Amino acid sequence: MASEAAALGGPEPGAPRELRTLRLQREREHVLHLQLNRPGKRNALNLLCWRELLECFQDISRDPSCRAVVLSGAGSAFTAGIDLSDLGALAGEPGGDVARRAWNLRQRILELQESFSVMEKCPKPVIAAVHGPCIGAGVDLISACDIRFCSQDASFQVKEVDMGLAADVGTLQRLPKIVGNQSLVNELAFTARVMRAPEALSCGLVSRVLPDKATLLEVALEVAAAIAARSPVAVQGTKVNLVYSRDRPVAEGLLHVATWNMAMLQTEDIPKSVQAALDKKGPEDVPFAKL
Numbered sequence: 610m611a612s613e614a615a616a617l618g619g620p621e622p623g624a625p626r627e628l629r630t631l632r633l634q635r636e637r638e639h640v641l642h643l644q645l646n647r648p649g650k651r652n653a654l655n656l657l658c659w660r661e662l663l664e665c666f667q668d669i670s671r672d673p674s675c676r677a678v679v680l681s682g683a684g685s686a687f688t689a690g691i692d693l694s695d696l697g698a699l700a701g702e703p704g705g706d707v708a709r710r711a712w713n714l715r716q717r718i719l720e721l722q723e724s725f726s727v728m729e730k731c732p733k734p735v736i737a738a739v740h741g742p743c744i745g746a747g748v749d750l751i752s753a754c755d756i757r758f759c760s761q762d763a764s765f766q767v768k769e770v771d772m773g774l775a776a777d778v779g780t781l782q783r784l785p786k787i788v789g790n791q792s793l794v795n796e797l798a799f800t801a802r803v804m805r806a807p808e809a810l811s812c813g814l815v816s817r818v819l820p821d822k823a824t825l826l827e828v829a830l831e832v833a834a835a836i837a838a839r840s841p842v843a844v845q846g847t848k849v850n851l852v853y854s855r856d857r858p859v860a861e862g863l864l865h866v867a868t869w870n871m872a873m874l875q876t877e878d879i880p881k882s883v884q885a886a887l888d889k890k891g892p893e894d895v896p897f898a899k900l
């Protein structure tokens with residue numbers, strides 16, 4: 610009988626999907642490392658890349674063997690943003706009915722937004738490990754991740770105004786909530802000023818700056834492994850509730866987590882964790898079942 614995954618058009622959970630613009634590797638137990646992989650084009654995001662990101666994170670959301678993800682870029686840049694040859698073509702052919710063209714373009718933009726929103730919807734924590742330039746759509750992308758680390762050589766640029774458009778795939782919505790400084794976000798978004806690693810740290814865009822790319826990846830994978838060692842019921846419930854509460858009043862968030870935990874507090878992970886603590890063991894010593 611065909612599996613549910615096959616019926617939905619995706620591979621079996623954990624089964625590899627053929628990727629042309631990304632590289633997916635299992636680096637540690639329960640940890641996946643996803644690389645933007647067009648180094649010759651500085652990982653510029655072409656249309657295939659946007660689609661592969663969407664499909665990859667849909668697979669990861671369903672994959673019970675994955676508990677945390679590190680996202681990085683191959684080569685000398687994290688990403689040069691949208692592939693400029695696609696940006697020009699996005700508006701489609703001139704001519705025809707303006708309402709229908711606008712309708713189709715809106716649909717396209719919503720689809721592109723989903724390629725990043727899928728990371729936020731994925732219950733497994735995603736760590737962005739940024740080295741070198743992170744430009745335009747790259748900032749939108751990392752804004753949808755849960756944790757951001759960078760190397761000393763990283764730079765960030767909300768570049769869209771220089772291309773003649775308002776950023777429309779997440780930066781304007783998420784960045785103010787991340788850095789908590791609307792004046793700074795406005796300045797960056799109006800001027801496309803390049804922000805370097807020390808400022809990214811001081812404003813809260815990233816939570817750690819590492820000396821180089823190798824150390825950055827090592828630390829990001831270590832943190833991912835630490836997350837993956839903990840109860841997936843606890844970690845994934847934490848992410849879902851953090852994301853839910855970010856955009857809502859405290860009272861609504863509290864109600865949501867109460868409803869969430871009325872099921873999740875019945876997990877076997879709690880007595881297992883409590884026993885481990887009593888035995889002076891850590892969560893990494895507890896064999897949590899897949900989720």
Ligand SMILES: CCC/C=C/C=C/C(=O)SCCNC(=O)CCNC(=O)[C@H](O)C(C)(C)COP(=O)(O)OP(=O)(O)OC[C@H]1O[C@@H](n2cnc3c(N)ncnc32)[C@H](O)[C@@H]1OP(=O)(O)O
Pocket residue numbers: 649650651653654685686688689690691692693694699718721742744745746747768769772777778
């Ligand atoms: C509905 C739409 C939603 C999305 C909107 C998104 C908007 C944006 O992302 S705006 C930002 C667009 N990006 C840029 O303006 C960055 C352009 N690139 C650069 O500034 C530099 O390439 C960079 C600083 C990233 C790296 O410089 P470096 O000297 O290391 O490399 P280059 O010699 O410049 O480039 C190497 C090859 O990569 C190609 N390339 C670089 N960026 C892009 C890009 N964004 N799109 C397509 N191709 C790119 C570059 O052409 C070189 O290719 P080749 O000549 O074949 O070697």
